Amino acid sequence: MKPETRLPNFIRYAGVLMAVAALLAAAGCSGLPAMLKPASENASSIANLIWVTFGIAAVVFVIVEGVLMLTIARYRNKPGAGMPRQSTGNTAVEIAWTAIPAIALAVVFALTLGTLNYLTTAPTWAKGASPTQHVNVRIIGHEWWWEIQYPDLGITTANEIHVPVGADVSFKIESTDVIHSFWVPQMGGKTDAIPGHINNSWWHVTEAGRFTGQCAEYCGTEHALMRLVVYADPPDTFNAWMANQKSPPLATDKLAPDEKLGQQIVMTHACTACHYIQGTKAVGRIGPDLTHFASRSTFAGASFENHGVNVGAWVYDPQKMKPGNKMPGLGLSLAEAQMVAVYMESLK
Amino acid sequence: MAATSKALPLLQRRAPSGIIRWLTTTDHKDIGIMYIITSILFFGVGGIEALIIRIQLARPENTVVTPEAYNQIFTMHGTTMVFLFGMPILIGIANYMVPLMIGARDMAFPRLNALSFWTLVLGGVIMYSSFLLGGAPDGGWFAYAPLTTKAYSPSHGMDFWALGIIVTGIGSIAGAINLVVTILNMRAPGMTLFKMPLFVWQMLVTAFLLLFAIPSLTVDSILLFLERNFSAPFFAANAGGDPLLWQHLFWFFGHPEVYILILPAFGIMSEVVPVFSQKPIFGYRAIVYSGILIGFLGFGVWAHHMFAVGMSPVADAIFSLSSMLIAIPTSIKIFSWIGTMWGGSLRFQTPLLYAIGMIAMFLIGGLSGITVAIVPIDLQVTDTYYVVAHFHYVLFGGTVFAAFAGIYYWFPKWTGKMLSETLGKWQFWIMLIGFNLTFMPMHLLGMDGMPRRVYTYGSGLGWDIWNELETIGSFIIAIAILIFIWNVVISMIKGKTAGNDPWDGFTLEWTTSSPPPRYDFAKIPTVHSLRPLWDQKHGADGNMPTETPKATARTEASLRPAITAADVAVAAAQIHMPAGSWAPLLLATGITILCYGMIYGVALAAAGIILSLASVIYWTWQKV
Numbered sequence: 001m002k003p004e005t006r007l008p009n010f011i012r013y014a015g016v017l018m019a020v021a022a023l024l025a026a027a028g029c030s031g032l033p034a035m036l037k038p039a040s041e042n043a044s045s046i047a048n049l050i051w052v053t054f055g056i057a058a059v060v061f062v063i064v065e066g067v068l069m070l071t072i073a074r075y076r077n078k079p080g081a082g083m084p085r086q087s088t089g090n091t092a093v094e095i096a097w098t099a100i101p102a103i104a105l106a107v108v109f110a111l112t113l114g115t116l117n118y119l120t121t122a123p124t125w126a127k128g129a130s131p132t133q134h135v136n137v138r139i140i141g142h143e144w145w146w147e148i149q150y151p152d153l154g155i156t157t158a159n160e161i162h163v164p165v166g167a168d169v170s171f172k173i174e175s176t177d178v179i180h181s182f183w184v185p186q187m188g189g190k191t192d193a194i195p196g197h198i199n200n201s202w203w204h205v206t207e208a209g210r211f212t213g214q215c216a217e218y219c220g221t222e223h224a225l226m227r228l229v230v231y232a233d234p235p236d237t238f239n240a241w242m243a244n245q246k247s248p249p250l251a252t253d254k255l256a257p258d259e260k261l262g263q264q265i266v267m268t269h270a271c272t273a274c275h276y277i278q279g280t281k282a283v284g285r286i287g288p289d290l291t292h293f294a295s296r297s298t299f300a301g302a303s304f305e306n307h308g309v310n311v312g313a314w315v316y317d318p319q320k321m322k323p324g325n326k327m328p329g330l331g332l333s334l335a336e337a338q339m340v341a342v343y344m345e346s347l348k
Numbered sequence: 349m350a351a352t353s354k355a356l357p358l359l360q361r362r363a364p365s366g367i368i369r370w371l372t373t374t375d376h377k378d379i380g381i382m383y384i385i386t387s388i389l390f391f392g393v394g395g396i397e398a399l400i401i402r403i404q405l406a407r408p409e410n411t412v413v414t415p416e417a418y419n420q421i422f423t424m425h426g427t428t429m430v431f432l433f434g435m436p437i438l439i440g441i442a443n444y445m446v447p448l449m450i451g452a453r454d455m456a457f458p459r460l461n462a463l464s465f466w467t468l469v470l471g472g473v474i475m476y477s478s479f480l481l482g483g484a485p486d487g488g489w490f491a492y493a494p495l496t497t498k499a500y501s502p503s504h505g506m507d508f509w510a511l512g513i514i515v516t517g518i519g520s521i522a523g524a525i526n527l528v529v530t531i532l533n534m535r536a537p538g539m540t541l542f543k544m545p546l547f548v549w550q551m552l553v554t555a556f557l558l559l560f561a562i563p564s565l566t567v568d569s570i571l572l573f574l575e576r577n578f579s580a581p582f583f584a585a586n587a588g589g590d591p592l593l594w595q596h597l598f599w600f601f602g603h604p605e606v607y608i609l610i611l612p613a614f615g616i617m618s619e620v621v622p623v624f625s626q627k628p629i630f631g632y633r634a635i636v637y638s639g640i641l642i643g644f645l646g647f648g649v650w651a652h653h654m655f656a657v658g659m660s661p662v663a664d665a666i667f668s669l670s671s672m673l674i675a676i677p678t679s680i681k682i683f684s685w686i687g688t689m690w691g692g693s694l695r696f697q698t699p700l701l702y703a704i705g706m707i708a709m710f711l712i713g714g715l716s717g718i719t720v721a722i723v724p725i726d727l728q729v730t731d732t733y734y735v736v737a738h739f740h741y742v743l744f745g746g747t748v749f750a751a752f753a754g755i756y757y758w759f760p761k762w763t764g765k766m767l768s769e770t771l772g773k774w775q776f777w778i779m780l781i782g783f784n785l786t787f788m789p790m791h792l793l794g795m796d797g798m799p800r801r802v803y804t805y806g807s808g809l810g811w812d813i814w815n816e817l818e819t820i821g822s823f824i825i826a827i828a829i830l831i832f833i834w835n836v837v838i839s840m841i842k843g844k845t846a847g848n849d850p851w852d853g854f855t856l857e858w859t860t861s862s863p864p865p866r867y868d869f870a871k872i873p874t875v876h877s878l879r880p881l882w883d884q885k886h887g888a889d890g891n892m893p894t895e896t897p898k899a900t901a902r903t904e905a906s907l908r909p910a911i912t913a914a915d916v917a918v919a920a921a922q923i924h925m926p927a928g929s930w931a932p933l934l935l936a937t938g939i940t941i942l943c944y945g946m947i948y949g950v951a952l953a954a955a956g957i958i959l960s961l962a963s964v965i966y967w968t969w970q971k972v
Contacts, residue, residue: 031810033795035728046724053722057715064711068686072704077626077693083886084693089631097683098634098676105672108722112668115724120661143500178495179591181656181731185797189727190656194592195494196585199658212809216731216799217656218488220495221415224802323415 034185039207039232042119042188049115053108060104119189122202123168131242132164132235139173141180141193143219144226144325145288145301155245156276158288159302160229164238165208171201178220184213184230192217205232212302221324227302245292248279249347262343269330271340277347287327293347300325312341364928372928374458374972375866376447379465381762383440384755386469387433393476394428395829397421399822402786406819408807418803419486420505424475426489427509430605431516432472434747438612439464439523441754442551444762446527448857449545451536451875453868456529457522458926459967464523466936471516474943478508485509488801490602491572493583493594498576504947507576510569511943517566518939524558527551536856538875542636545855545878546629549636550615553643557604557611560647565601568594573946592657599650607646609743611639613750614681617703620753621685623851624700625692628879631684638677645674655726664723671721678714682707697851698772702753705780709745713738716791731801734794740787752776752832759839760846764862767843771835775828782824789814854879870919926972934963 036051038044075084125134131153139161140147149156163169173182175193182201183190191201215226233241255263266272267281274284278291293299297306300322304310313320316337318327332340364372373379400421404412413421443461447454455461478484483503487496496506531552535544544552572594574580581587583594614635622629629635651659651667659667685707694700716738720726729735752775759767793814798805805811849858858881860869877883938960945953 033792034797035795043728046728049722049724050719050728053719053725057719061711061715064682064686065708067690068704068707071686071689072694075625075689075692075694077695081693084625084627084691086628087630087691088628089634090687093687094631094634094680094684098680101676101679105675105718108718109669109672112722112724113665116661116665116668119724119727120664178500179492183731183797183799185728185795189724190730191727192656192658194585194657196590197592197658213797214799214802218419218492218495218731218801220486220500221419223419223799224415224804 037186039186039205039209039211040188041204041206042202043186044206045115045118046189049111052111056104056108122170122200123204125168125170132167132238134168134170135163136170136172137161137163139171139182139193141173141175141177141182141215141219141226143177144215144222144322146182146215146226146228147288153242153246155242156289157245157292157296159227159298160231160296162231162233162238162241163203163205164235165205165232166235167205169203169205171203173199173201179217180215180219180226181217182213182228183216184211184228186211187213187230190216208232208234214302222301222322225301225303225322225325227298229298229302241295244295244348249277249291251279255343255346258339259343259346262339262341262346265332265336265340266343269332270328271330274327290344290347294345295348308338308341308345311344312338315340315344369928371933372462372930374454374462374926374928374932376443376455376458376461377762377864377868379461380440380442380444382465383436383443383468384762386465386472387436387440390428390432390436390472392829394425394433395826397425397428399826401425402819402822404803405805405815407816408805408809408812410804413803415803416486419488419801420479420484422801423485423488423509427475427485428472429743430489430609431513432468432475434609434743435520436468437751438554438609438747439520441616441751441758442527442547442554442612443523445758445857446530446548446551447534448761448860448864448868449548449855450531450534450539451856451869451873452530452534453872453923453925455526456534457526459929459932459972460522460526462929462932463935464519464526466933467515467519467522467939470936470940471512471514471519474515474940475508475512478503478505481508490598491594492598493572493575493591494585496572496576497583499584507573507947510573510576511946513569514566514573515936515939515943517562517569520558520562521566524555524562527555528559531555536872536875542633543875543878546618546632546635547612547615550611550618550639553639554608554611554615557608557643557646561601561604561608564597565605568597568601571597577946592654595654595657596650599653600647602653603650604646606739606742607642609747611642613706613747614639616750616754616757617681617685617706619855620699620703620757621688623757623853624695624697624703625689626695626852627688627692628854629684630687630690631680632878634680635684638680641677642674645670645677649674652721652726653730655723656730668721668723672718675714675718675721682711682714697756698767698769698776699753699757699851701773701776702749702756705776706746706749706753709741709749709780709783713741713743713745716741729794731799732794733790733798733800736800737787737790737794740783740790744783744787749779752779757851758857759836760850761857761862761864763840763843764846765839765843766846766850767839768835771831771838775831775835778831779825779828782821782826782828785821786818786825787821789817849881852882852885854882856880865916865919866925867919867923870915870923929967929970929972931963931967931970935960935967938963 036047038047135150136152138149138151146159148158148161171191173191173193175195177195180193181190182193187203188201191199193199209232211230211232213228213230215223219226252260252263272282272284274286275282276285276289276291298304299306299311300314303322315330316332316334317329318325319329370378370382400413404410404418475485481504483505485505485508487501487506491506491509494500531548571582575582575584581589583589583591585591618629618635648670649667651663652671655664720729720735720738756767756772793811796810798811846862848861856873859873873880938956941959942953942956945956
């Protein structure tokens with residue numbers, strides 16, 4: 001009796017497993033993962049390739065696992081059945097199961113070449129194209145934040161990239177210290193930022209919105225907090241952002257009294273050695289450019305929301321919020337740190 | 349009987365007992381057992397590290413460990429699982445089984461074999477001692493420069509890592525030479541290459557992979573050590589070096605390494621599946637040739653780890669193609685195992701369960717492997733949890749499941765006891781469920797943008813639930829491993845006695861006793877076919893009646909003709925087996941002291957060199 005009851009059990013276990021897998025898959029499909037919600041032509045060319053390849057893989061999966069399950073069910077040894085036939089192979093079958101994967105792979109490789117060719121053929125633009133048609137962006141990886149420059153527009157910012165919808169964006173990607181990897185899943189694949197190398201990438205942005213990414217190459221202690229944000233703006237919004245970034249911040253005499261106090265603290269401490277604030281004594285170029293700090297929604301590698309409380313806490317003890325980061329504690333009192341935060345939030 | 353007991357004192361004089369026996373042994377079986385135990389211990393350590401990783405990631409913005417500790421732990425998890433568990437468990441099984449499967453009495457170089465093992469242990473000690481000596485390695489198991497250079501990793505951690513890698517590398521290269529020479533020169537009469545068991549074939553290919561791949565890693569580690577300690581700028585871009593040099597040398601080792609970890613597993617599969625299907629392997633030569641092909645192609649795919657570094661599109665396309673080509677010989681093997689089961693008479697004992705689990709899980713890893721060979725898809729998923737899922741399906745779903753198939757299959761030969769079938773089946777199902785719960789959601793997380801090697805992630809990204817499930821899954825795996833350990837302990841104490849041939853096996857190892865005597869075979873068998881033992885028992889077509897005790901007696905007698913108590917006595921007294929030796933352990937210790945000297949000063953280094961030279965001289969002059 002026992003052999004007969006064990007057979008359905010075995011299949012039932014497999015059935016339960018498959019049901020769990022299907023559940024997981026279904027739960028996954030209820031919200032598509034970022035890679036399959038592309039916001040650029042580039043990401044969508046990859047998403048299409050993923051769908052096709054996963055389709056082929058699903059067919060192979062079902063066939064092979066199906067045959068495996070069938071084999072298990074059919075060829076369980078039965079008492080008294082004697083030895084099975086001692087076959088050692090079948091040339092026709094072996095040729096078939098070599099050729100069929102080869103053909104499937106040839107198809108996949110052809111598709112790969114097509115997409116690869118598209119992704120590596122960056123559009124060329126003459127100098128003087130309007131920024132809403134084409135914009136050059138220089139990305140420089142630092143431990144653990146992103147420096148973002150628009151060389152043609154004279155803009156330097158950090159961790160947040162604004163790009164116009166409908167435009168081609170060309171990237172030059174570099175690093176000043178260790179290897180980082182520039183990645184925004186909804187915009188496209190990764191490009192490593194490697195010391196001594198300048199790598200290229202490009203996007204044709206199709207969807208407006210806020211998209212998150214982060215450093216994808218392990219780069220040390222705070223690799224996890226080296227994030228970035230992309231704002232894909234409609235052309236008007238982009239132009240407004242651009243105009244604001246190009247304008248100088250408020251002159252000291254236009255600052256409110258408490259902002260002025262904060263500014264004084266910044267200018268009389270080590271802040272100025274590492275940070276740049278246009279029109280002030282702060283001319284350091286080691287840390288992020290703070291000229292328009294308050295125009296950004298996040299700070300410290302896009303890891304924290306940019307508001308007075310967070311900024312005050314950061315300035316008071318930077319090593320507490322992001323242990324290991326390169327900003328030393330300044331020895332400010334809590335009140336002083338809060339005043340600095342007030343000034344920082346005035347840098348729109 | 350009288351003759352046997354007279355022979356015993358001789359045996360005992362040759363093999364000291366207790367701890368000294370193990371420290372000086374040159375017996376391939378002892379060394380195999382030590383390899384297996386050591387690697388399982390390291391599996392425990394690497395597993396605990398994995399559990400800490402999973403606890404930290406169970407919730408967003410968790411603070412169970414500091415970022416620094418997390419980075420050290422994932423570095424050592426990867427390093428341990430690859431170098432201190434994955435390779436040693438397979439090499440250990442090979443150490444025990446290859447001589448037995450080819451009808452030899454030991455490896456070709458027994459003392460070199462011991463040296464391989466001791467360098468593995470001491471290499472592991474060097475790496476793990478860093479936890480007590482100022483900070484563990486924190487640059488990832490792939491140790492990318494310049495993050496691992498002194499400027500960015502100032503503790504001695506990466507020095508210990510590089511030295512540990514070099515020392516274990518000595519053992520791997522020595523072990524590979526030993527396997528190649530043993531397999532090519534010491535096969536029983538009549539065992540042509542194409543009558544060799546498939547596990548031995550895959551180990552032969554693996555040994556060649558080790559020979560050509562490990563030196564690249566050794567060179568890379570030496571360069572890193574020189575750059576860190578003597579300011580030689582191999583990788584520093586601002587001094588004329590190039591960070592990509594590290595990557596090319598590392599992956600020229602690193603990808604063949606994947607095949608070093610999976611080909612022996614394929615070999616185990618190709619032994620277990622036919623025996624439990626009671627049918628010869630389907631397409632023996634196809635499996636041999638596909639293994640060789642994987643070996644060759646394996647050296648032409650390394651840069652698929654580097655699609656994002658900015659190579660030319662042509663280079664990308666070539667490495668993409670070579671990587672996809674690997675899928676063909678690999679799928680031939682999978683199909684051959686299914687072909688072997690098809691039409692067979694399957695005995696669902698634990699070894700076959702693990703083998704079937706391996707096919708089902710490894711297939712998933714293989715399919716996701718094709719997706720990462722596709723450059724555009726790889727640019728998206730590389731360095732995300734998708735890749736973590738992929739290689740765990742290959743290395744856990746593939747190698748670990750196959751290793752368990754091998755352990756359950758050969759444990760009776762190693763110990764003379766059967767592992768409990770009931771506990772084995774519980775372990776299998778629990779591990780299968782835990783494994784899928786842990787690693788399946790990682791595909792999804794990677795595609796949703798979760799990078800690898802992050803100690804934390806933000807809430808509200810939709811990643812929380814999957815990470816929590818994964819953590820639960822990892823503890824389910826841990827339960828399965830505990831059941832395995834319990835199974836080993838309880839079976840050693842009161843397991844069923846195995847006998848010579850508990851599984852109705854095919855190959856020579858089942859013709860000798862369990863565990864085998866020091867000399868393995870009292871008389872070296874002569875081989876006429878791929879399944880020498882099976883053919884003796886059942887006839888080549890399987891039609892020889894097996895049920896009658898008379899037939900069994902006849903076949904056993906014919907394969908091991910006239911092995912009487914007198915023979916055993918003669919064998920014990922006359923077969924020359926190498927004596928134990930302190931030289932391998934002393935040499936490995938000397939090398940290790942030299943390594944600490946590289947960090948802590950010339951005096952210590954000189955002591956290490958003197959001890960090494962002295963043990964080499966002792967080695968050379970010692971009579972064996």
